[in-house]
Amino acid sequence: MQKFEILGNKPTRHGFAKGLVQLGERNDNVVVLGADVSGSVKTSDFQKAYPYKFFSIGIAEQNATTIAAGMALSGKIAVFSTYSAFAAFRNTDMLRVSVCYNNANVKIGGGHSGITVGPDGATHQSLEEVSLLRALPNMTVVVPCDYEEARKAIILVGEKYGPAYVRFGRSAIPLFTRANTPLEYGKAQVFRDGNDVALVANGLMVWKALEAAEKLYTDHGINARVINNAFVKPMDEETITKAAQECGCIVTAEEHQVTGGLSGAVAEVICKNFPVPIEYVGMRDTFGGSGEPEELLEHYNLNWQSIYASALTAIKRKKEGFIGVRKITEIPEY
Amino acid sequence: MEFMEFKVEFDDVVFENIRRNPQDYSPIALKIRQDIIKSLYLAKSGHSGGPLGIADLMSVLYFGGFMKYDPNNWQMKQRDRFVLSAGHMAPILYSILARAGFFPTEELSTLRKLGSRLQGHPGYDENLPGIETSSGSLGQGISIAVGMAMSDKYLDKNNQAVYCITGDGELQEGIVWEAAMAAANHKVDNLCWIVDNNDCQIDGRVKDIMSIYPIKEKFQSFNFDVIEIDGHNFQEIVSAFDKFNVNKNDKIGKPTCVIAKTYMGKGVSFMNDQYGWHGIPPNLDQALQALNELV
Numbered sequence: 001m002q003k004f005e006i007l008g009n010k011p012t013r014h015g016f017a018k019g020l021v022q023l024g025e026r027n028d029n030v031v032v033l034g035a036d037v038s039g040s041v042k043t044s045d046f047q048k049a050y051p052y053k054f055f056s057i058g059i060a061e062q063n064a065t066t067i068a069a070g071m072a073l074s075g076k077i078a079v080f081s082t083y084s085a086f087a088a089f090r091n092t093d094m095l096r097v098s099v100c101y102n103n104a105n106v107k108i109g110g111g112h113s114g115i116t117v118g119p120d121g122a123t124h125q126s127l128e129e130v131s132l133l134r135a136l137p138n139m140t141v142v143v144p145c146d147y148e149e150a151r152k153a154i155i156l157v158g159e160k161y162g163p164a165y166v167r168f169g170r171s172a173i174p175l176f177t178r179a180n181t182p183l184e185y186g187k188a189q190v191f192r193d194g195n196d197v198a199l200v201a202n203g204l205m206v207w208k209a210l211e212a213a214e215k216l217y218t219d220h221g222i223n224a225r226v227i228n229n230a231f232v233k234p235m236d237e238e239t240i241t242k243a244a245q246e247c248g249c250i251v252t253a254e255e256h257q258v259t260g261g262l263s264g265a266v267a268e269v270i271c272k273n274f275p276v277p278i279e280y281v282g283m284r285d286t287f288g289g290s291g292e293p294e295e296l297l298e299h300y301n302l303n304w305q306s307i308y309a310s311a312l313t314a315i316k317r318k319k320e321g322f323i324g325v326r327k328i329t330e331i332p333e334y
Numbered sequence: 335m336e337f338m339e340f341k342v343e344f345d346d347v348v349f350e351n352i353r354r355n356p357q358d359y360s361p362i363a364l365k366i367r368q369d370i371i372k373s374l375y376l377a378k379s380g381h382s383g384g385p386l387g388i389a390d391l392m393s394v395l396y397f398g399g400f401m402k403y404d405p406n407n408w409q410m411k412q413r414d415r416f417v418l419s420a421g422h423m424a425p426i427l428y429s430i431l432a433r434a435g436f437f438p439t440e441e442l443s444t445l446r447k448l449g450s451r452l453q454g455h456p457g458y459d460e461n462l463p464g465i466e467t468s469s470g471s472l473g474q475g476i477s478i479a480v481g482m483a484m485s486d487k488y489l490d491k492n493n494q495a496v497y498c499i500t501g502d503g504e505l506q507e508g509i510v511w512e513a514a515m516a517a518a519n520h521k522v523d524n525l526c527w528i529v530d531n532n533d534c535q536i537d538g539r540v541k542d543i544m545s546i547y548p549i550k551e552k553f554q555s556f557n558f559d560v561i562e563i564d565g566h567n568f569q570e571i572v573s574a575f576d577k578f579n580v581n582k583n584d585k586i587g588k589p590t591c592v593i594a595k596t597y598m599g600k601g602v603s604f605m606n607d608q609y610g611w612h613g614i615p616p617n618l619d620q621a622l623q624a625l626n627e628l629v
């Protein structure tokens with residue numbers, strides 16, 4: 001198993017941008033639409049490389065989404081990227097009808113996602129779009145964990161027909177995967193072996209899960225399995241079910257609401273196949289606010305300490321068996 | 335006996351896509367209107383008024399030699415495309431496509447039924463030949479058409495046309511004006527945007543519900559070449575599409591907008607200009623009366 005270490009700090013948007021240019025090199029049919037923030041979400045790199053395949057649509061995300069669908073229906077691989085607050089919510093009807101119902105080959109790049117967009121505050125902190133988009137038929141939803149995985153993700157979904165959403169962020173976060181770290185369509189990857197608890201994470205929470213796993217081992221001798229669940233849709237039922245069977249309890253961790261996102265997707269799988277105690281780390285049904293990314297991650301408990309504490313709770317519940325089943329009155333505040 | 339048997343049948347007449355004299359469109363439009371009434375009667379739900387109102391326009395568009403298409407190879411690269419942005423008018427699209435030979439006319443009897451390719455609103459994934467996109471959430475079709483036109487003009491660099499019909503009530507959707515802005519900004523002179531101006535929407539007159547007037551000046555100010563016509567005058571319809579083709583071939587750098595003044599329910603006396611007929615089908619008596627008039 002690959003041993004992960006921090007190789008640097010880089011924003012996932014830079015990885016997305018690099019992957020997009022590489023996708024353009026590999027496929028003539030790639031076109032990119034911009035909605036005024038192409039410099040921020042870095043699609044400007046593609047524009048520089050392929051000026052004739054980049055179209056500016058202005059501050060009109062609904063229109064950009066449907067124009068992308070029209071181009072996709074004309075045989076193009078149409079990529080539209082803007083802040084995820086506007087790439088998933090402003091245009092939801094367009095994604096539903098024109099993109100997903102058409103099964104149009106449109107790729108949405110959701111940039112500046114999550115709490116780590118920072119000082120811009122709650123309006124720009126999309127923390128719900130994974131729940132929303134994974135309910136749409138035909139849609140693929142992928143949440144890369146670092147720069148390198150974001151680069152791979154857009155190439156991977158770009159070369160597979162159908163609507164897809166790639167989530168990435170503004171701030172520099174640990175880069176720890178390498179070119180040879182596997183990323184397969186619809187597959188979760190085990191990043192650390194262990195059988196005491198499974199930590200299922202995506203996005204920037206994957207590195208924090210690895211941190212939590214090390215601390216759990218150092219402090220308690222607990223062997224935590226860390227699973228990078230980049231593909232929230234389609235879900236890798238096999239890997240998650242196996243983790244439930246072999247570890248007996250699960251913690252999910254995401255930079256997103258705990259209602260319906262990765263937590264919901266994992267819970268759906270294990271409730272159906274192999275119910276075990278599960279704890280959720282994520283935003284707890286609240287909007288964010290202004291602050292520096294690192295401050296916000298601490299403030300909203302999106303940190304390794306939360307994963308660590310949740311793992312201990314999950315393991316305790318597992319050991320208690322039926323006693324570990326929560327009584328309604330004991331449900332902690334989520 | 336009150337029970338009356340009424341067996342609905344669709345003959346297998348198909349029409350050629352050729353240049354015609356204006357008066358020669360009448361029998362085609364009549365056949366299309368009959369199909370609309372029959373299929374909606376069988377479906378027991380759906381939109382009657384709008385489709386009847388654009389039967390004349392659609393007959394010229396598909397059977398007047400304007401659009402390049404091949405029913406036997408409908409996805410050929412070198413085709414012109416049509417997008418029915420006002421997706422609720424699907425019954426006329428199905429009739430037109432069947433009468434053009436895209437699929438058997440008898441399939442018109444399956445409208446809105448379980449398992450049918452003829453969905454209540456066009457569904458692209460149903461693989462019905464001739465359907466270029468799903469539509470039904472108003473305003474999106476025209477934006478898709480703009481995307482198609484941009485793709486044809488700038489990426490495939492062919493001279494193919496994209497035709498699109500929006501309703502007039504549909505112009506109340508914000509995305510419509512985003513699409514207008516983009517069409518003009520990107521100079522898609524291969525786009526022909528037809529506004530079905532019957533001044534009717536579900537709740538009443540468009541001018542009363544939320545006025546979108548003046549339409550002509552709005553599109554002119556967006557930098558469209560605007561042509562106003564009587565949507566039931568075949569000569570005017572032919573001239574409008576001719577003008578669009580000149581615009582396209584001359585690459586005037588502007589999209590074309592054809593504002594067609596029409597009557598909802600045209601051709602059936604008790605439906606004519608009645609907004610109450612926007613979203614309902616004829617019952618047996620009404621269907622029989624309508625078909626008696628459509629001769």
